Amino acid sequence: MASLKEDPILEIDGIKIKEEFEIDKLREDCPALETEGTVIKGESSIDKVREEGSGGQGERDMVPPTSNSIHRSGSRPQLDLSKAAIEGNFEERDPTILLPNQSDDISHLALDIGGSLIKLVYFSRHQDRPTNDKRKKTVKERLGISNGNRRSYPILGGRLHFVKFETSKINECLDFISSKQLHRGGVDSHSWHSDISSNGNAVIKATGGGAYKYADLFKERLGVSLDKEDEMDCLVAGANFLLKAIRHEAFTHMEGQKEFVQIDQNDLFPYLLVNIGSGVSMIKVDGDGKFERVSGTNVGGGTYWGLGRLLTKCKSFDELLELSQKGDNRTIDMLVGDIYGGMDYNKIGLSASTIASSFGKTISEKKELTGYRPEDISLSLLRMISYNIGQISYLNALRFGLKRIFFGGFFIRGHAYTMDTISFAVQFWSKGEAQAMFLRHEGFLGALGAFMSYEKHGLDDLMVHQLVERFPMGAPYTGGKIHGPPLGDLNEKISWMEKFVQKGTEITAPVPMAPSGTTGLGGFEVPSSKGGTLRSDASALNVGVLHLVPTLEVFPQLADPKMYEPNTIDLANHSELEYWFTVLSEHLPDLVDKAVASEGGTDDSKRRGDAFARAFSAHLARLMEEPAAYGKLGLANLLELREECLREFQFVDAYRSIKQRENEASLAVLSDLLVELDSMTEETRLLTLIEGVLAANIFDWGSRACVELYHKGTIIEIYRMSRNKMQRPWRVDDFDAFKERMLGSGDKKPRPHKRALLFVDNSGADVILGMLPLARELLRRGTEESLPFHVASERRILNNLCTNPPFC
């Protein structure tokens, strides 16, 4: 809360005594609180606050606000919104918006066809989680989708998927596109494209050399034209987009340590972008669309793979890469020590283990190729090429005075050793002055850039907070490796999990996956047919599906929204991670019980519960081994992963019944409480109210301590007991300032607050016995409006502060 602007009112909720209990509190998705109008649509409230700040008239009922913090550039071509309507079910979250008059040139697929790999980025507006919230409709009405004056045009909410294929297997790629109808705007958009199907006019944005080479093939097979976008343009556009729009996209990787870097968008340029594909391009980027290819090298990913294939008979790049992990390059490379008889060459700073000559040792050996381990060869090759790229990149960065070098392209594949080697080279040659940074979506720069080149999707206006990355939680992981298939279907997921449980850890071999063409990146959007191909997935990129939620807004009162870090607990610290790992693991059975109970304890829910438990434990185990597997890991992310996992096994709200019970109990005693409060003096009441807020906050039904407490007495007793324990000073204690602001000091009569914004993130006693009395008090003191603002943890915390709670 330190990052909030100084305002006593806002600080109230910042009394973070509840931090110890927070774990499950954060989880509470939904207050089953049916007080219409108090729990409001986050976004609207923000707009409202803004408007009203400038003198607008507040209304109790949330009408469509007329301004929006994301300004949609009017200069861009706009969607044709006439007769726009929500397609299908109004109950859906972020439903697809039907734009019957929009011409079909909003394609949602872009391709980057490189020498070795084809990268696909596609956008889907598909929704797979129907919710049954009853207020959805009114919210949507409030959002005023059909009210054209709200924003110049809406961005379609949806998902950005990332998939790759080997270029040599381009037919698989074509099949994939065809099966998903991506070239027609996607299957999801049924009706509105049906009339233009296969009339040959569809256009797909494409980049990479293959966009030229395979243009005819696409025409012939899919009846689409490839609209070629310049490769460098795309790379840069893609990189700029990622660095600006995705939080924690960039990271450093030194000596096995991954560290995410928060890039200040205003301090992004200039940088050197090194794209390592088959060959390597080095681009100096000075701004949006301002760049120059300054260098490159022909020793790149293609060299590694090509030479590697010839030398090891590996069948795939990934296989070769995996081999390298078991290699020892000392049998292949001539080290300084080999030349100097085991000594360092100190004078010029070369240690005995420095490679003097890559592959140099094979000169003096009598062995033939077959006498060497493929593992060693692969590692030696990898080191040679990575190091060389690092060195040339550094020299180019130096030349232009660039401190930051971002490495992208499919050579890297999140491979720790590759990144370490490149980082080492940059570090070594720059003497620590320059920094090698990597991108989580490294392989998709070009494809994303091509995607961005569509004129009408409006994605380039996106803000960091509007994209939420989600990982498929259904496929279990253990020990850093994927052990399960990426299954979209719930029943398949469950039955796979059951098999997994049955066989225990026996299942260590990779299970049959989709045809080898896609590596099931992120979205695991693979054709559902299962070929016999076995593949290990050591090199799987940990890229999730980007969920685009245009309605997300940054909470405007943050002192420094850019640097705001919603995670109060960073799990990069291993002991911290271990602690939370233990807490979550121990709590898991209890959670499963509750989840199952929330669904009425049916057999089906039991099966799902077991599957959930198994899947989530597997993810936890994986995260223990590789904390950065899903990007930067904070406690909030971890909790969100759990939530996501629950949702994937279709547990909408595990705490539903408990919350309901608590709400009822709390409401029953509310009037007594209010009477008690009203009998107090002003000053005592104020303190009691705040104590009450804190006390109510400990009602956390995920915490065992609270459950016990609950069994010992009635809710009001517990509440009072807790309140009495809240002795000042609190850990964060702004009460005196608050009191002065509320009651004034001496003769000074304070003016009442015009508006108050209350953050609540729970239900039951927390809200009813804690926040409601406070809101009531504020209103009584002349505050015109007091808006409890539900901080749902459906999204990452930053987003929670902003918006779109699911049940508003």
Place this chain on the structure above:
Amino acid sequence: MDHLREIETDGISNPREISRLAIDIGGSLIKLVYFSRDSSDHEDPLNDSVGVSNGVNGRLHFAKFETTKINDCLKFISANKLLLGVKVNSGFQHQENPTNDRSFIKATGGGAYKFSDLFKEKLGISLEKEDEMDCLVTGADFLLKAVNHEAFTYLNGQKEFVQIDHNDLYPYLLVNIGSGVSMVKVDGDGKFERVSGTSVGGGTFWGLGKLLTKCQSFDELLELSHRGNNRVVDMLVGDIYGGMDYSKIGLSSTAIASSFGRAISNNNELDDYKPEDVSRSLLRMISNNIGQISYLNALQFGLKRIFFGGFFIRGQSYTMDTISVAVHFWSKGEAKAMFLRHEGFLGALGAFMSYDRHSLDDLMINQSVQIPVDASCGTDTNYNPLERDLNETESMQCSVYQA
């Protein structure tokens, strides 16, 4: 060891019979430089006209061996009585201790450490280690100053000797391509700094080449590369762009986009490729890479001249061409790659010079420039002094008269 006793000495102040030997033991090759007294020495009029009392007319010999065949080298040294000079010199270095175990030869390269015991055991001599970079620079400086037409450019098959103005020699970048590559910025006599290097060097070419082609020697591999076509193995810009140039960024369709990148996309195994093509591709990859990194380093320090030395080059026109093209391409013609005729012997020469730096090398410079025809091989562009078989030992390249 009795052969060591056969030296006639003429007095310490006038060691005419000097036959000193210096050795550079690298990771792949051993380079020898030794001096032999010219038989016509006594009749040489120069001797008196210059009026130097301790001058010797003679010849500098250059020889090389593979490091793996170090025993051949040891045999060669004893067979040619190269240690004669050592005994004599031991006299003027340490007169009071003229015993065998005090005798030494100057040596550089990593092997000077590694094989020190072997020399002691087999030949009874110590190796006095000279710093590798010192020797490289001293050797290069000596060659550039003392030997006329030592340096040349090589572009589009045209070899062109460059007259170096001694007063305008520094600074320059010296790139020594041995097993690995060292890049040394030279600012003046004895003033230098190793600024960079790469592990992708001659050892990589040979090592990878050996694994890929089963060639038995470096020279065989080089030979193969002459007849190869790298387009079979490399992915060219045209391969990606369907035969088109990527003109926007100045890449022609024949530019290599990815070395060995073609080996990815078709189903050929190693045996399906001609060793010639593989060798060619490898050579281009490594030469180009060295050229590029060298240029980038030259650029960093504002150096216009890059001299390439070391045994990787071997006067190979294709190698030199590739390096030159790389430097030319990346520098847009601003920097120039230059090669040294005695490319492989920089270190050994430097070690040789270290015997008595102050009196000798000045003299040698003065004298050697007077005999360009003997010292060099003229301007015959087809002459490749080092193109002979690697193990042909007494490859005598240069005569240096000393008055």
